[in-house]
Amino acid sequence: MRTVLTAIAVAALAVLTALAVTVLPFYDSSRDRVTLPLMIGGSWLLFALAVWLLRRVPTRAAVTLVLVGAVAIGGAAMAGPPNTSTDSARYAWDGIVQNAGISPYAHVPTDPALAALRPSWLFPAPVTRADGTVGCPGPAARIMASTEPGGATLVCTAINRATVPTIYPPTAELLFAGVRALVPREAGYWPMQLLGLLASLGITVILLLALRRRGLDPRWAALWAWCPLVAGEAVTNSHIDSVGAGLLLVATLAVATGQRWSGGVALGAAIATKLIPVIGVPALLRRQPWKLVIASVTTFLLLYLPYLISSGPAVLGYLPGYLSEEGYDDGSRFALISVVARGRTAFVVAAVLLVVLAVLVALKTDPRAPWVGQLVMIGVTLLIVSPRYPWYGLLLVPFVAMSGRWEWLAVPLALLARQLEPHLVVLRVGELLAITLIVLVGLARSGPPRREWFRLRGGFGR
Template sequence: MRSTRALLPTVLAGGAVILLVAVVAVGTHVHGFAHADRPRALVAIGAGWVAFAVAVLALRRVPERVVVPFVLAGSVAVGLAALTGPPNLSTDSARYAWDGIVQDAGTSPYAHVPTADALEPLRTDWLFPAPAGTDAGGVAVCPAERVDPTTSVPSGEPLCTAINRPHVPTIYPPVAEAWFAAVRTPVPSSAAYWPLQVGGLAVSLAVTGGLLVALRRRDLGVRWAAVWGWCPFVASEAVTNSHVDVLGAALVLAATLASTRPAGVRRALTTGALLGLAAATKLVPAIAGPPLLRRDGWRTAAVAVVTFVLVYVPYVVGAGSGVLGFLPGYLDEEGYDSGNRFALLAFLPGPVATVVAVGLVGALAVACWWRADPDAPWHAQVVLVGGTLLVVGPSNAWYALLLVPLVALSHRWEWLAVPAALAAGELYPRMAVIRPAMGVALVVVLAVTLVRASRPARLPRLTWRPA
């Protein structure tokens, strides 16, 4: 009788995970590129979050002895489901693949724009499909979905390409570029999106494993690893759409755990090196750094800066100042230079919004550094990263991949409202949508924080201990 009672919760949780896997698999075939497809994509994203919530709540009743294999199996299943379709919310992985192909051919990714005539021998059919012809204005007619007309540089020949912004240099820092080259090296240039998707799955599973080990060693409840491993947001952004931010999140997690090791020079060296590599992956992971500087701060910061500079050296030698790529143009394009990007500060004039945003993020960074617990810095990190995302309101939801492992470590589940809101804003980047979405996320975070602070015994804490 007792064994039956113990088996039933596991069976129910397994059914919830199967439902989640099915929703993720279906969601990979719902594209969000075209305006007409966005409502279906929004429904698919919402269904994924609901299935995820059901699955992690069902996990609370699973017996302790089977939690680790259960979480791992669910993570593998969700990740494999995310492999069943091509990128459906972003075309960034086309640029990743091209940068890898260029590097494997011995050319710096910062030296030429993708449509440069000098790189014509490297063009592949899946990244540069042949035009079906040209229209009356001489513009290429492109037959495939997610393929746009462009021109070769400097010849001006009409082209079709799957790469976004094909007339600007790459924006990605050296560690990201090294990742692109490493993933593309074992496969032929004709291999399309799946190498980066498999690479994203491998890193995602490594994060799940790292969380399981860290949570067990610190007696924080291994069930919380499912917050990352089963999250449909992670499956979509890290695997299906293959965003390199998953690598940055993994490196930040490693730096965070390294910072809690016993005192010594090795701790500062390891933490600083990992933090520098994370920042040299996407720059965004640097916002998780201040709470790690509460202990051995100057040593850790110095090692991080030196690491960041050193990984740039080989690329600077080959391309000079071109290593900055499209970063300045990207900041202007996204509205950060003008101040029009800050959703929650949209009631302010653009320049004023920029000043206020910088002030808020700076004050938050100082406060989180000052209040950080060196033995558990993730509590300050989740507030700093989540708060920064709320202030900045990026149109790219995948930046929030950095937040999810910190939610798992800190148990601050309310911060998952931020990636959920950003996912909606990714489909509908207009202020009329992203502003209320981010506003709801802010209300959720503040409400749960206030309730937790005032009535901790009455708030479900989701400690996920077996009944």
């Protein structure tokens, strides 16, 4: 009966995931602003219920449910196009450009030199409206009006920031090129969604194997496999962060078993996917850090080398402009710190906190179980830095699963709430609630009486 009830909850989560993608498109200007957040909130409640029910399911049946549920929920997430982000449009374009033998850092998407490469789903033709004006078809948030460099020619595109070069590092760019080499140019969003699904399933399998080999409860893998954030951001919106998260997980597991050279290679590839996995370095430095550093830096540089040769300093792309645009140069982005410090002072406070955090994690992390150090390093960094986008939380979720500390999922949930209701106060309240939950559950886990639910080791329950 417990197995059946868990399966029903997972099936309901898959159905609700598909409905949220297809019935309530985020970019539809006529949509109401209540139903979609309610459906996403409902998916998180179903996720919590399914994980809670899984505690009492026999281990073998639980592993099967975790895998089948990951496929069902991930497949449901592919039921429609991206619904809260258009980043995968840039992924596709970068891949198309590379497969034409052109560096993705050499031209902006609206450059007329690349006009012959433009597929209609990324660059729909302008339309003449009833009042005689010329504009772009579709919701304005999905199809954006832009112009060619140095001219007034209207360009309609699904690519955001189409007048600036790409921001993505080489591991990501190689994946974009590889995916687009396998499909026709007119293939839409689904190839990157499929990559996201495969990455998600790969991480699920790695978690199941790693947990069992270390005598931990494989049920914890459900915290990644069924997570609505993973379905929405790794699959529907196809964010490449999931690949970076997987590579950082591989690096962490390798280092935990003494494989520092191979761990360093995986770490370098992870950092070359989205740069942000660099915050995973401190938790891996307790023993023979020089091996890790040499391997990761070498891997990172080798991946960048072909692009450096072809594009030179242009490989930085829009990264400096992006950091300025997001408010990190003047400190306005730090949600909690900005309550007590503004401008450059907020930036300095954040930098000091991050350095102190990194030193503490490097000194205190158990080298045999570095995933707990990763959990703290990544989770607290997200709370300090306060990114606008929930998909940055994908880097945290595998380590939530490895440690079984489910309460840390409140961090990406706070980021998600801010995306759905884009007000700074929402993010501040969400982060404060996340901190409160983490502290309270941590105290309950460490102090008497120690209940099965809160144990770090020994499973969800027997």
